[in-house]
Amino acid sequence: MLHIIQNEFLTVTVSEQGAELQSVRDSTGTEYLWQGDPQYWSDRALNLFPYVARLTEGAYYLDGRKYHMAIHGIAPYRRFTTVEHTGTRLVLELCSDEQTLAEYPRLFSFRIAYELCGNTLEVTFRVENRDEKTMYFGLGGHPGFHVPLESGKAFEDYRLRFGESCTPVRVGFSEDCFVNGEDSPFPLEDSTLLPLRHSLFDRDAIILRDIARQVTLESSSGPAITVSFPGMAYLGLWHWPRTDAPYICIEPWCSLPSRKGETAVFEAQEDLIVLPAGKTYTNLWTIRFYHS
Secondary structure, rough: OOEEEEOOOEEEEEEOOOOOEEEEEEEEOOOOOOOOOOOOOOOOEEEEEOOOOOOOHHEEEEEEEEEEEOOOHHHHOEEOOOEEEEOOOEEEEEOHHHHHHHOOOOOOEEEEEEEEEOEEEEEEEEEEOOOOEEEEEEEEEEEEEEEEOOOOOHHHHHHEEEEOOOOOOOOOEEEOOOOOOEEOOOOOOOOOOOEEHHHHHHOOOOOEEEOHHHHHHHHOOOOOEEEEEEOOOOEEOOOOOOOOOOOOEEEEEEEOOEEOOOEEEOOOOOOOEEEOOHHHHHHHHEEEEEOO
């Protein structure tokens, strides 16, 4: 089932499946969100929980037992239920059940709230630990955006502009997209700019740390998108590797995938969120849509 929230600036469509964004259009009719062309990538804006990206051999240890879980966790593959729906606000929820417990042995509630504030979409992740044991989990967003955002422009006419000067480090990834410990500098032009070109993704995703927590997708003029993620330490940039895919995913992450050749132990993975029994964790990030 699809739900719509809207105001005078934006109309946003969300699916109950994975609580995934399906469309973001402004009052001029500009569609900002990637529309899932299966030639390149059939998804649009995944929500990642309780793990981000890949587990070595699809497995991990928790409480001394081995469990299996798909890429990006559980949330993308489950239907959420509607908790609240007003004109400009939608809250969807995924609760643990027998199926989730077989993959992730914790009782939880995972809510995603979408709320329009002017030309900004606020996204709030809320995790409630309903278990008697501590939760260890990853969390992140995976929205894709059209590039170019208007006709007559090319992918290479766009750039990413970071909100302040920074000296990013690229997290080292193996060819099969696991952390390998080989981090390296990833310099930006004037410490703020990354011009886009398809070859950036010939080695698959670019995962950055030590970054400004705001980035803007823009050209010299026209539609632009600013993603702000104050509570997330990593930023993933991606399109389908070695293609001319007309989109880019701008992905704020709280945590990283497994290390190459190592089965993750959740209690020991330092970047996972640690949530004691009975506690609640929230993380707000935003996407602003506008014309520059």
